[in-house]
Amino acid sequence: MGRAVHGQIFRHAFEVDVFVQNGLVALYAKCGEIEKARAVFDRLYGRTIVSWTSIISGYAQNGQPVEALRIFSEMRKLDMKPDWIALVSVIKAYSDVEDLEQGKSVHSYVIKVGLELECDLLIALTAMYAKSGGILFAKLLFDQIEMPNVILWNAMISGYAKNGNADEAIELFRRMILKNGRPDSITVRSAIIACAQIGSLDLARWMYNYINRSEYRNDILVNTALIDMYAKCGSVDCARSVFERTSNKDVVLWSAMIVGYGLHGRGHEAIDLFHKMKQAGMEPNDVTFVGLLLACNHSGLVEEGWEYFHCMRRDHGIEPRHQHYACVVDLLGRAGYLDKAFNFIMKMPMEPGITVWGALLSACKNYRNVPLGEYAAEHVFSLDPYNAGHYVQLSNLYASVRRWDGVSKVRVLMREKGLSKDLGYSLIEISGKLQAFRVGDKSHPRSKEIFEEMESLERRLKEAGFIPNTDSVLHDLNSEDKEVTLCNHSERLAIAFGLISTPPGTALRITKNLRACVNCHSATKLITKLVEREIVVRDANRFHHFKDGFCSCGDYW
Template sequence: MTRREAAASLHRSLAWFVAHDGTERTLSLVAAKARQHGALGSVDLACALRACRGRGDRWTRVLEVHATSVVRGLGGDRLIGNLLIDLYAKNGLLRWARWVFEDLSARDHVSWVAMLSGYAQNGLGIEALGLFHQMHRSAVVPTPYVLSSVLSACTKAELFAQGRLIHAQVYKQGFYSETFVGNALIALYLRFGSFKLAERVFSDMPFCDRVTFNTLISGHAQCEHGEHALEIFDEMQSSGLRPDCVTVASLLAACASVGDLRKGKQLHSYLLKAGMSLDYITEGSLLDLYVKCGDIETAHEIFDSGDRMNVVLWNLMLVAYGQISDLAKSFEIFCQMQAAGIRPNQFTYPCILRTCTCSGQIELGEQIHSLSIKNGFESDMYVSGVLIDMYSKYGWLDKARRILEMLGKKDVVSWTSMIAGYVQHGLCEEALATFKEMQNFGIWPDNIGLASAASACAGIKAMRQGLQIHARVYVSGYSADVSIWNTLVNLYARCGRSEEAFSLFRTIEHKDEITWNGMVSGFGQSGLYEQALKVFKQMGQAGAKYNVFTFVSSISASANLADIKQGKQVHCRAIKTGHTSETEVSNALISLYGKCGSIEDAKMEFSEMSERNEVSWNTIITSCSQHGRGLEALDLFDQMKQEGLKPNDVTFIGVLAACSHVGLVEEGLRHFKSMSNEYGIAPTPEHYACVVDILGRAGQLDRARRFVEEMPISADAMVWRTLLSACKVHKNIEIGELAAKHLLELEPHDSASYVLLSNAYAVTGKWSNRDQVRKMMKDRGVKKEPGRSWIEVKSAVHAFFAGDRLHPLADRIYSFLADLNDRIAKIGYKQDNYHLFHEREQEQRDPTSFVHSEKLAVAFGLMSLPPCMPLRVIKNLRVCNDCHNWMKFTSNVTGREIVLRDVYRFHHFTNGSCSCGDFW
């Protein structure tokens, strides 16, 4: 045999052994050829490299072959280089792969695909895109394989926008018919939740293989669209493709997501009948099915019969007991696992930590955290993400933040958990700052991150940032995500953008409870109470399901509108749906009736509650106080303490107001001192204002002034306004001027402050000082808020101003009022409305200008409402002495109950007396 024939024979032998995985024999033949024939060519070295594929123990040989190629002058050879790039890239040695790539004398499409695939497999999407752009600059036309690799890189690196651009290039170059390209596009869109786009790609594909269906089934299963995943499986079977282990594992996950245990058991039987060997993924999916469907007994049987060295099965058993919040059993499994010598992985600790979170055992979670650090998982992203979530949910935000900061590589889950934690605890500005920081790190937010950021915007009514997040939702492909739309609807509603909120609301095809409640609560929190009640009504028409939050938001909206009729309708609906047993709903009802002047209904609702909390007691105490029933409020306070409930700062505002309204000075001061001495509650400016009101109403103005001067905190406008108001009532202009000086410094544009000072001067006859105050108002552009009163008659709210002649029935109202004034004058009423004007002004003014708005509202109510109905009037300012006296006489001669709600409290006028006892 000649030398040439011998070399050819060796080539044929090398090729055969490479094809038949004869690694050792191949390498031996290469060595033999080197000894017999000297120089080795590129084909020989390529055979040696192919023999080393998939063999982690052959790296020494790979390096030897690489070195030999360089020594032989074949360092830039394309055949050898492409194989080296593939070998290095698949084993994570991307830097070495890139060196070889750059040293190639000439690159072909195989070179580009090998390098791009390496970046894609290792999740280096930015690097893959950079290489792709370099390919364009090199005037190399991308092949379908290149585009497929770049799409995979975009999917793994979560580069959705760039992936869309690659999709456009697929269209442009006509590679849509390539099945593997379509598969890569489907994977991209499913990763970002763009199911409609994925389905569109699927429907346009001329041919689908098993990978296509597996990708679709897996994508829908992972997003818990189990029913759709099962429909795709039916389509797969119709196309004649048989499922493999990957298909079955995904289908089991789909069944688990929808709780379809029957279908899952059929798949289990199929596995057994088909004789498929259970790999650890399929075995895990099977166990996961029974765990999520609550069949813990069968799950245990599979676990006991499975590979006990498979850490995945142990993790799933931890999930099983965590699912039923059995922390003791979870911890037992965790200990058994370590006793069996199974080393926990990065998913083990999150399983037990989640159970600690759900069970509220954060201290045990902290111990597990320490154990994870000892076992080397301190910097693991998955473990850290769950720890951040655990600490954030329980308000340990500093600790959660430290974990985030220590992470070398932060993923979207870690950032999102931190953002959600801030939002949960009302730190919306910190949440948005963290959201911005995440993007600065080049991390694209997922659907949960976007929803949390939108919630943060809603919390602080940051509409501009909210609009940016809304735009990002579209760009990110989450336009089908209902949870994000719910958050956006709530954002627009809270920011008072009712038209945009309704527009978004109408575009949501499948509205859930959160959608409806987001609208109701959002409008309520932004002060759009009528819109909130409108949505509540639409819920009933649409057959939507109410929950606690629906009723609380709707009842609160009715209360803020003082619309007792609408509130009672919501109350009736709550009774029908059985929600009145909920403490939160009852609390809202107490507040409703209290704010609408129906204190008896509020007390009845409170008495019928099966369970009361601090809010229940605070609401009824405050309601009684506002209605002039101070002694009842104080009795309730004593009952609250007897029931073992600890009062808070809100409780004491009601208690102090009760003492103020009934003139209990020393008792009020005793309660104020007990706040800090007995309960450790630091008084707020509102508490100090209540004490000033207690002293001021009792005429102890010097004592009130000293109290303000000795306050440990700076007195705010509320405190000084309260003192000035008392000075006006008791005609103490010296202290009044002191209070006004501080008040006008704090609120130079508040008209009420000027009016109080002006009136204080008027009641003491200091007309020139009064005129100076009015001039000051005019010079500073401050306008007095006109007095207004409202009354509801036959579902229509009627508003009145002082001396109002605009009402359609004005003539009848004034005629009725004149007759009423004659009647009450006969039993002793004497008008007192000129104390704010000197004699010359009184002569010049139209007498009707002294007819205050509440008198007109009461007169109209007496004319229009049935005799059995009480009159409920709301006024935006404090009722004056004359109107207060007039209503007492009016209630006496008409026999009607008049409920007046002014800016400070409620007055109930019956049979010639007021609930305030003339102490207001």
């Protein structure tokens, strides 16, 4: 139809009419025919602000922000003053290229020309700040708008979620509902992502119940997000129930469920689901194989993982990405095949990145291979010199073989770079609220009771024959000091608080920011047997389900 109109314009000699030609530029741009819009624009004489605005908006709306900004720069050189419509598109373009500084310059211009109260500009600026990490500026602008539309709610909720402010995202989502706002699919998916970040199973269930009563119950994108949320909140079984109830499953939904099993180290279930996926006629994608490799990695299924990696290209025509190579290095390294992992790295068709060398360094620490660990550390430090975690890994390696000179050398390196070890903390969910604990934390109002429970637990552990693994402490301390240090780890405090705060038999759910240490892992297994409780721990790498003296990881993590 648009081409037919264009033909009529040409036939009736309107090709020199600026008003008509501006309409054509806008028409082609809105139909996604940006090259045709550009051809009309380039032939246009006597361009007006409408002409420039139409082409700039066209490029911005069609996913070409760099070209939109280049044309805007041309327009400014001609001393053309942009109107608010052009500025909306320019702000969007700067948001898309994540150039917050230039976006701020446009904001200054908006204020200078007195357009700061223009509703569409407020929305665009709020979205830009929220997306680019300037969440405080975004909130200041958001609060000026009396009746935010769904686009603005989405900008703020997703902005909070993407910038690590998950609690604020959920609070804003609840506020939207209370104000009778109508969330769309983007809104609820952003809220679900925030729930997954928080890790509260009670909150996840609230979110699920809300979705179940809404028009998005059968939305495949929403259900995919719910599967991911439940898996990250510790209940892969709830994730599976969402998966089973979803009709018309696509590859993204299947992959989300396989990745969920991977997070929980349920390798055989992941493999079984993969076979069902193929039987259903669904072709896997690269994310499917990330989940499979993760599941094999966390379950010690080395041969299976090795085979799945090689069948990607051979059977499915999928070129492995860096993440797949990193999974294989981790898979081999965790199983003790350090030489095979190293040779695999040397044959990679791409430059090994930080995750590949980091996986090898971690494996070297676990198996006390100092020469190879030092080689891996050199590459890690050159790629990511200001991440304290990598230096701690090398320090751990030296400490495990009592190379205290090496530990001292790493500490000097860290001090020179102004780095300090990340402090461990654990969160425990009690009655839907998260409580945080750090190593040796005595700040809690119930601290006296917590430490009394800790002492009781330590007595019972010793009576049951538990011997602390003091090798997991990084300092050259005497044995008694080491035991005290280990007893005060944040997850032990969280467990003690959980035991005094919940009825007998209640499962405890804990999130830890670092990888669980060997000592706490062993102690938690025995604690579940002594207190007859299930304890679910999400550490930096995966989930551990402790019950009756065993862990779901099979001591393989």
